[in-house]
Amino acid sequence: MREPDMQKVDALVGRLIGDVGAAVSGALVVLGDDLGLFKAMADGKPRNSSDVSKETGIKERYIREWLSALAAADYLSYDEKTDRFHLTPEQAMVFAEEDSPAFFAGAFQVVQALWMDEPKVADAFRTGKGVGWHEHSTCLFRGTERFFRTGYNNNLVADWIPALQGVEARLKAGAKVADVGCGHGASTILMAQAYPASKFFGFDYHAPSIERAKAAAKEAGVSDRVTFQQAPAAGFPEGSYDLIAMFDCLHDMGDPVGAGKHVKESLSADGTWLIVEPFAHDCLKDNLNPVGRVYYGASTMICTPASLSQEVGLALGAQAGETKLRKVALDAGFKHFRRATETPFNMVFEVRA
Template structure:
């Protein structure tokens, strides 16, 4: 190291610290496959249901090969994903880790995030080519599991916030309208989890979910049927700039405005589709207006997703504004006001989202 230090004046302390960071990053990257197998094989669920088990006990319960399982369990214990008691030779899923790996309705359930990381890696060749061409990668052309991964990733946040926190944070009488019976359009609904959650909470209201991806609309219809929300929901393939309807009391956009090719055009159409006393609720990733405000763990993940998913999707569409997942409130406000809305305010926020309310 001494010759290297003399030539380039490397600070060995900084180098060792950075290598330590890289070991952590590589460990996290290696966890994508390990965690997804644990989920797919029911290993987390078995530990959550049955409590601490030896490797042999878990292998028998989950019906997996004991030798493979021993190696997987060792990795999980060294990752602090599972605990290990040397005296009893038993592995356990602590309650805090269970909220992340084994409880789908938990607000911090992150299995969808691991699926999303795998989809992003699968998407790399297409996005890498787009770096050279400057073109986009259409939503329908991205990695095959991207759509289900995105839906699974966002669902816990929607489940724990839309009805209980986000909708009540809107001004005026939005909640009263929903309880009495409102017309609602969920634009960019994807697999329809947001639409279904609202429809079940407000059975007197009528909900229509629009998305430009036919495959997602098919899944949304299936989700509505499975979860008993078909009576007051319907789903249609439609663009944010030309979906039908002129009398909506509420329009919602969950984590999709920044993906649109022409978000200002979408805002203008949404404005025209609302009643004069209607409301547009926009859920977007949390972000500051300057890069230095987003140099944190949440921003790190969002910038990666923006590079691999959001910007390529927008650039594949008409206009190709490419707001990105870290556009920030000021830029979003500019787009919304350009669409003809008179007021925009931040209604509420979480560590991962900001909820904007726009009114005509």
């Protein structure tokens, strides 16, 4: 074995210090989100730890350390002249504004679940049995909804649906839509708000998520046109749907081809299957970048174990790429498969018989 290059070791250690700092800061983001500390500072007004303590009821000594840590991470801003902290408009958008186009607190809840559930995944590595979505810590479910909702808010109605041939017009006129793997219902509710003439049906095998989705629909005032029901992807009620959507979930399924066959049976004659998946190139080397780093990591801890816990266990992974996704659709009996649009984080496919 050759001797290590110490300059390269030093460079790697330097990167690792940054990574450890990011992991620690992530826990502090979740903490501040849970305690409402970011929202308390959202107006950008400079505050010291005593000010924040008085406004939130949280003990001052804890807040002093939290503020200092996040200032060191550059997640908060610090003015040494006044010894006060504040959120810049950009920091507020990322950490305090739930419906902003850049809200990121939910992503750290997902990362929290990775750490909490590592022993389960380690056991799955040894046995090959997998870890079902329902077996994860509850912070994963809420974090996933909050993280992906940002992308849906930015793109679903503005770009993704208009990119599908003829779909937006049908939704405006009144269509029947199934959202399969709907989770907490963020995508379903957003579509229902945008297209009040249509009827929406959200399906997910995870009962607690369906209950949360029902409550969210009521809060959003769309319960009159949204129905949520517990059902698997290959067994949701058939109904001649004009649009069947799967957002960031096809790769999690054990038998995505079987789910696709059920979609084909459940669509109207000229209906559309909308597939939104994490952005990925077909070749590994092209995914070795910051986005791929996040997606491969999540796939290792969540997506692949979820698929392997189910029948067939195809385990596409969160970086499946267009070629593998196309094969799933064609094997399910579809003939039309088109990449309709994309973002740096998602690929959007239009699938028809």
